[in-house]
Amino acid sequence: MSAPPEALASPHRRVRPRTILMIVASAMFMEQLDGTVLATALPTMARSFHADPLHMNVALTSYLLTLAMFIPASGRIADRFGSKSVFRAAIGLFTLGSICCAQAPTLWALVAARMLQGAGGAMMSPVGRLVMLRVVSKAELVQSMAWLMIPATIGPIVGPPLGGFIVTYLSWHWIFYVNVPIGILGIVLVTIFIDEMKEPVRTKFDLRGLFLSGTALACLMFGIEVASRGVGSGWIIAALLGAGAASAGLYTVHARRTERPMLDFRLLRITTFRMSLLCGSLSRIAVGAMPFLLPMMFQLGFGMSAAESGSVTFVGSIGSLAMRACAPAFLRWLGFRTVLTWVGALATGLLAASAAFRPDWPLPLIYAVLLANGFFQSLQFMAYNTIAYADVTGEDMSAATSFYTTFQQMALTLGIAVSAAALAASIAATGHAQPMLPDFSAAFLFVAAVSFLAPLLATRLDKGAGAELSGHRERPGRAKIV
Known part of the structure; x- marks a missing residue:
């Protein structure tokens, strides 16, 4: 990978990699909590701003758009100024943006504040992942990725019911204030436990x-x-x-x-990196659509309150959390290609099943579909996020994390935009004055069709790809450079 933990640690103390992983994961928890809380609150916020609920997706996409703009610089800035300094500053900027969001008097003021949050998030997530990649070996990467994602997965579990409770019984402004104590604690923990890590700067900033x-x-x-x-x-x-x-x-x-360009397309010569990027982006378009479509469908189509909607949509994240503990065993048993093809196809099928949701469905059945979908999607993305770095050298790790995270966020942004466009197209085609359940069904089926391209393309991955990471018994394949 890069240097071993012993080489990176301060000579005065050594911090266990798991401690560092939990600090990084806590920052990701704050970011995930913010997004899922906001998604549940959008219909209520629309009334506060006197805006069309369908236009409130700009509050989500403005954040993701800013991420896509600034993430490419994150790795190079971390190399130049140090991972600790940049990570700590990113948490502070995200926290400041949260305060500005809570004070926003209009929708466009909220959009501007969300972009300030995005500037912090653009550094926080990829630099945090870079810290993780620099303190663990490749043999520990799958297990470390599972540890890293557990607190980050708790955010989407807590977010929907918390967001529903806040906007129903308090005020939507508090969905942003909850980030403040988490952010302050994160700054303190980074200062105490994470050492400064820099890579030699070989070229000028692009x-x-x-x-x-x-x-x-x-x-x-x-x-x-x-x-x-x-x-x-x-x-x-x-x-x-x-x-x-x-x-x-x-x-x-x-x-x-x-x-050394800002986004180095030469990384796409590495087969495992290229396939993870392409297939993962197609799958993330569907995942990006879910936080927008599900709360809207339950509140506008089913007539649920924000609190009731949040009590349903969080179930998928419970399935995702359940998978984290057993993901390494699944990858060791099945291997990366099988997970990305067959498990990916199963996750897409469960996503398409959401199109059939109706108010007369028993809630336990809806819970079961969302739980299973979250479970298998989690395994799928654990595989994508891990195999992407299987054959990346240590000197290219900063560039690879920036490149990968940029397109990851682009795909999530596209998911919201594509699902909103599919929903609007269905409304126009059916002549409905407002979105009805068939319109949501059409949007779900469209993003599922896009997502299904991912497991089809993943069949081209070598059977032994990533075997060093997963421990799968197939004969390890070499990195293919084309």
Whole structure:
């Protein structure tokens, strides 16, 4: 991987890697809690801001959009200024953004505050993952990833019922204030327990690459977002998409001429990294749609309150948490390719089953579908997140984490935009004045169809891929460079 933990630790003390993993996981818990609490509260917040509930997805996508813009720089900034300093500053910026969100008087003020949160989150998640990758060996990576994701998975479990309780009995402003004590505690723990870790800076910071990649990602994602919500004229959408495509083209030319570009596409030569990125992005489009579609369907289609909706949607996260403990055993037994194909197909099928949800369904049956979906999706993404780094060298680890996390967040943003567009298209086609249950069903089936492409493509992965990480008995395959 990179240097062993002994080489990275301070000469005055040594902190167990598991302690560092739990600190990093707590930051991810705060980020996941924030997103799931907000998703449940959107219909109530729409009434407060006098906005269309379907347009409230901008509060989710503005955050994810900012992540996509700034994540590419996270690894290089961590190398230059140190993982500890950057991670601590990111937590502080995220906490400050949370306070600004709680004070927002209008929807667009909320969007601006969410973008400030996103600037902190853009550093917090990938740099936290980089800290983890630098303190564990490859043989410990699967088990460490499971440990890392347990507190991060608790956020989506607590988030929906907590969000429903807050907006029903208190005020939506408190969904952001809950981040403040967690953020302050995180800053203190990082200061005490995490040592400064830097990589030698071999080239100057790629400022031009950051500008071009950020412009491309921002324009493309914002253009898709505007189009999905059906707001803005056609020429504005065309201008955004055109500017994004032009910036992407210029960045491609720039990256070929730069030794260490901001987003290094040469990493895609590594088969395991490329397949994890491509298939994982297709699957994440569906996962990104779930926090938007499910609460909307239960509140607008079923007539549930925010609290009732939250008491249902959190069940999928319980399934995800249940999988964390046994994911290493599943990967050791089945291997990465089997998990990414057959388990991925099963998870997609369970996602498609959500399209059939109706108010007359027994709640235990809805719980069962969501629980199973969360269980198998968790295994699928554990495999994606682990095998991505199977054949990445230590010197490329910062670039790989930034690259992977950038496209991970892009896929989640696309999931919200695509599901909102599918929902709007169904409403327009059926002539409904507001979204009805068949419209939600159409949106679920559309994102499930996109997600099903992932297990199909995963069949091209070598049988022995990632065997060093999983311990699967298939003969280990070598990294393929094409």
